[in-house]
Amino acid sequence: MKVRETARRQYIQIVDAAAAQLQTLRTPGEGWLSTLRKALGMSGAQVAARAGVSRAAVYQAERNECDGAITIAQMHKLAEAMGGRFVYAVIPDTGRVEDMIQAQARRVAKDLVLGASAHMALEQQSLPREQTAQRIDELTDELARDMPPGFWHAG
Structure with missing residues (x-):
């Protein structure tokens, strides 16, 4: 595992722990x-x-x-x-960080696959519904793992 990925995992643990407590x-x-x-x-x-x-x-x-x-x-x-202390946190609205990443990956994957399917349909080359769903699932996993540039631009 690369240093950058290790650091990101540590950040995820910090945020998820705070979210669980709050x-x-x-x-x-x-x-x-x-x-x-x-x-x-x-x-x-x-x-x-x-x-x-x-x-x-x-x-x-x-x-x-x-x-x-x-x-x-x-x-x-x-x-x-008043003898207290002020604390603040920024946490995921729902769930965990990985849930947020997975949801974004699914949005991006759907946009990409359905966009390509629309073009393919114009040429009568669209994939069957099951294959489209499978491709969305595969691309979701790939996007969540790699988080390419522009990953957070959509959605």
């Missing part, structure tokens, strides 16, 4: 900052004093978090002011 985690409706602050029984003024910001800045940060407009630095600062 599978059921959902952001509370009020956001994490507000939820932790209220769970601790802290007022906005108390968090503000500990963070060295105004009370208005705390409430604005809580609103910004819900709107997706808060910065990572703000999340860190306010989490630490």
Whole structure:
């Protein structure tokens, strides 16, 4: 196995492990900052004093978090002011990294095979449905394994 492939496998393990741990985690409706602050029984003024910001800045940060407009630095600062820590992750929406790669490979394979089949049909040379499906499966495996340039451009 090449060094590059070994490194990619390690990245996959990291992402898949995080995804498995966070599978059921959902952001509370009020956001994490507000939820932790209220769970601790802290007022906005108390968090503000500990963070060295105004009370208005705390409430604005809580609103910004819900709107997706808060910065990572703000999340860190306010989490630490409450005695917590801010963590984030980017994980597959569903399943594992390999599932994402396999799904993309199937999309690309279908596009390629069905595109070629359409041209062949014009010349009355199209493959039977079973052979087309088999070719899509074979090409899917090949694309998932090799991930050629342009692999992620489609779909």
